[in-house]
Amino acid sequence: MKPIPGIALVAAAVIATNALAFAATGLAVSSAAPGDLADPASFAAIADPQQRSAAYFTELGKVLTNPRCVNCHPAGNRPRQGDEGRPHQPPVFRGADGFGLESMRCSTCHQGANFEPGRIPGHPAWHLAPASMAWEGKSLHEICVQIKDPARNGGRSLDDLIEHIGEDTLVGWAWAPGYGRTPAPGTQKKAGALVTAWAQSGAACP
Amino acid sequence: MRPSRRDFIKLTAASGIALTVAPLMAAEQPPFLARETLPGRGVRRPPLGRVDGVAKVTGAKLYASDFRAADLPGWPADTAHALLVRTPHADRLYEGLDIDRLASIAKPAVVLTSAGIAAAGIHAPPFYAGNLFSPVGQTPAYLGEPVALLVFEHFDDFDRARLALRDGDFLRFGDKTGPLQKPNYGAFRFTRIAGPTPDSPDVYSPLQEGWISPGFTDDSGRPIWRPLPVPEGGQYVTGAQHGEAVRALLAGSDPDLLVLERDFETQSVDPMFLEPEAGLSWFDPASGRLSLVLGVQSPLEAAEAIAFLLSKADVQHRPAAIDTNFAYVGGGFGGRDHTPFPLYVALAAMFFPGKAVRLAHDRFQQFQGGIKRHPFKMTTRIGVDRASGLMAAFAADHELDGGGLANYSPSVAVVGATGALGIYDVPKVDVTTVARHSRGVTAGSMRGYGALQTMTALEVLVDELAAALPMDPIELRRRNALKTGGRTMTGNPYSVSVRTPEILDKLEQHPIWRQRAAEKEAARPGFLVGTGVACATKDFGTGADCALGTVAIDPEGRVSIHADAVEMGNGIGTALANRVAMHVGRVADEVTVAQVDVFDALALVTSGDPYSITQAAQDEAARDPRWVPEISSATSASIGAHVGTQASAEAARVIFRFGLWPAALDLWGIAPSDPRSKQWAEAFWQDEHLLMSGLSPLPLPKIAARAHAMGGVTGAMTHAFSRWAWSQASFAIDGNEWTADIDALALRRGSGPFERLERTAVAFPPTDYNRIGTAFTSLCGTLVRIEIERATGALRIAKAYSVLECGPMLAPEVVLGQAHGGFAMGVGYALLETLPPYEDGPGNGQWNLGRYVVARGSDLPLHDFDVEVLPPISPKEAPKGMAEVVMIPVVPALLNAISDATGHRFQSLPVTADMLKGVLA
Amino acid sequence: MTKLAVRINGHDHGPMDVRDDLTMNDFLREYLGFTGTKFGCGAAQCLSCAVIIDQADGTSHTSPTCVVPAVNFDGKAIRTVEGHARDGALSPLQTSFVEHFAFQCGYCTPGFLNEGQVLLERLERSKVARADLERVITEALDGHLCRCTGYVKYHQAVRAVILADPTRYLDPADATGDAG
Structure with a gap:
């Protein structure tokens, strides 16, 4: 894939900012290469189970705060787009069901799969995460507390979260987003392993 | 000295290639011209609306991008598709196209590169001086420079190749060399020192002394503006010494003078006309004819440029005749005036003989290769007398980035510089400007044309001056406004009405302005409210504008019009129909635009450059009764209403005077000896009836039938030329001397052929009018009220008001629409649109809408935008162009409103929500 | 290649073989010559390419054609700008x-x-x-x-x-x- 110069620069900046933020928490930061996710086993050196659990989530945070995820977990009613996370053009809005306004449904443009001639991403269930699941502008701690809260996560249990992050095909799109969009780091399988490790280790928050 | 707005390759002289109209063969498809003749006879249409209204709401084939070979009678059945491959790098050696790898995806039938062009003896026209294709082994001159033209016989192969080239690396590059350094496109200095009183002659002005340009550059290629004491700089030295004196005054320590100096930068933007450039071509080796369908703002220029391109080619690549068909245009905004795109359309056909070939940009390609607006860097200094508020001196330095291929940069520099004083009258002025070459995508003509950039810097600075004095911003503008008869920066007055005081009064009285303090007070919690005002005056015309027009009326009273002006949305077809209807009583039901090859009866010839010709040369040339300074010019520079309709209007006037009026007299039974027979100027039309006091109204069909029966004038073809004044000529018609603002005339009597009339006298505007910056201008003032959300920086335009003047409105609804559109484009320019220069910019081929954001309906005060057009100052006032000026004040008004709301003055464009959020944090 | 049959302004077109990566816009403009439907951006940003899709339930919605595979229109009924007027009378x-x-x-x-x-x-x-x-x-x-x-x-x-x-x-x- 040919990188787009402007986008690559912005993406690098986003990663750098995140790294700084995580460093400030004082927790161990994984040694995974940029664009990859660490294996849960690589956190074995963290003796404190609570800290280790939080470290899993911090690592998972690379995915959650990635533009592939945040763009459709926006703070407002309008999704974002691209690695820069610019407001979605044309202007589209959440609508009553998260699938867009009546005059412009998500599926109008976003078909069942990515369509590269139009450089447009697709999935049969393309839609916005509910407002209660907004991640944009939130700290990883806030996202962690929110993601565990059934009142705000769509009534999901921890097992449901493992399923959602590790198996859901719309989430999985983040790792095959098509031309010009940097994939979420690692693989969906690796993200699933992290969320599993986190859930099974007490789901501590960073 | 003066840069032209167009090149002057005279077709017949330069190439020997005949421009002809192909006799169209009968086929089931209607001929191109029939499709482009609107609204068309017998078409049912609403009583109101544009002449192209029905065609455009029914999806008729109209635009160049609509046509395939199968749509055109006599053309081949199939259409091949061409692809213009452009470089995303201009700082390293280009080493070629990986054609083998591409061929594994889709194999092109033709691969045309620099080598093929050279071998065929093909040369770029001088206006586009540079390579048509980047040669292998060299550093491309600019981002987006073409490297190859590929032609595919089948659409699917073309489409696969297009996608592969868009998304993959098929171009090979070698060592980094850094970008090429090339000379500036032009540098100019405009200095004016007024005399001691408004009535006394100027001490120094470009009009008196001629235009000057520094002859020297430093090691980095920048012009040296100091008056160098060397003999070659003689003319420059005088002007520059006056200029330096203006600067010394501004740098001095006079406590009575408030001097502000500010830097301002504007960005590169794309015209973003909605129809990407497209064309269709076919070279028929059997007949030697090259046929094209194109959509441009400058039809004759495109035809001439193609003729030049091929004029010295080898026999295989040199057509015997070129048949150009110019279509309706899906938006222009200047970006289709003198674009090199048609050259590549022609090349596609010449290198795939016998086949029809389509070349069409997709949007990525249009961003990569289309003409852009010049970004400016400006420093502006104004000194104001603290007591009177009068501006004593003005100095500015402009630098604009013209990108990599020669285009209109020198001309944009001049218009920007001479527009830098906006609506004001300042006695001491010194402006320098330099248009730089860079590796950026080529910049050229775009709505506002330099004046948008410099007047934005000006009107923001004037607002700041008002606050610093302090003085009410409208009062400061009023005190310094140039009045009728006052001299512009080049030393000449405007020759049209100047209505700045009225415009300022309207702005001052408007509720948006009057309620600004109360509205600011009443801002909602979390929001800031601000109000901004700005006023602009913008030239229309270029100093060498012309029009061709034919009007004919048939025995049933039906009117048809042919004109060379281009319909790109500007409503020229409707304006033509309405202006002609004033004379012949009926709105035409057949209007064709963008025609340059249906005026053969005038047998016009031309020579020289209308901008630089000497008076002696013009006088000599004018002895040929067929000579005109220029035959056809681009539809640009807001010139449609004033010049674009002139030839047709004058043709209609001749038809009325020598065809319809004599017929009406005959029907009324008024003898030639009756004094009423001379009162043709007193008659007028209503509902297709001719009215004359004391006589029975006559229906047009009856008059037309009688005119035909009498062998009267039923058709007229004219040419008009303006160099800030009309060419005027006299003709002997039916024993009368007819003098009009035209310089060529052919008449049709009854149903006969058009026959040229020899002019009995002619006066062309003097050549020293070329020292005028502009003599034509129109005004627009804008008010905006904005609301900014503190937390997000989101800006909402709550209300807006624009007031303008343009003489009589030929198509009032079109004028309103232009004002709306200018507002929207101004909002985009001020708040949304930007293209980074160079490698991250559009030249990399990865830009499209979405990343590039233009104004949508939700960005605009759709229900709270008032537009007021001042009525003409006199029934004799001629139509004035207004399509550009309506955009200009919108931009500084928004910046001034932002300053009012936030207390922060932004000195660059665009001002985005993120930037607002930044200063509010 | 996939078979595509589509009803446009009340007339059936196809079935015919089209590439899976052919856009509906190119199908309309290049295959059928229906150039009333425009190409503006190819990225669903300007929507000059939008057509009306008529659903079996009697409802309709617009769809861009530039970012949608032609084959996704198989079996659908659409209206374009050419189909609004009836016998020369504008809507x-x-x-x-x-x-x-x-x-x-x-x-x-x-x-x-x-x-x-x-x-x-x-x-x-x-x-x-x-x-x-x-x-x-x-x-x-x-x-x-x-x-x-x-x-x-x-x-x-x-x-x-x-x-x-x-x-x-x-x-x-x-x-x-x-x-x-």
């Missing part, structure tokens, strides 16, 4: 566009026309209050880009059709709106 919305000078260059007009028509048909089924009308029109048209006009007259033209027949489009509880 009320077409007439309103012309009378309001809604467009200038006209290149975005097919998209606005289709979107406006779908809105009219939706309002017939599900009326709105007069007070919500401007918002509803803006929501419907906002995806469409126009570079010439500033949108004012497009919105006026759509609104005029609705206000000319308020009982058809507006909630009768609140159909007394201004003459706009």
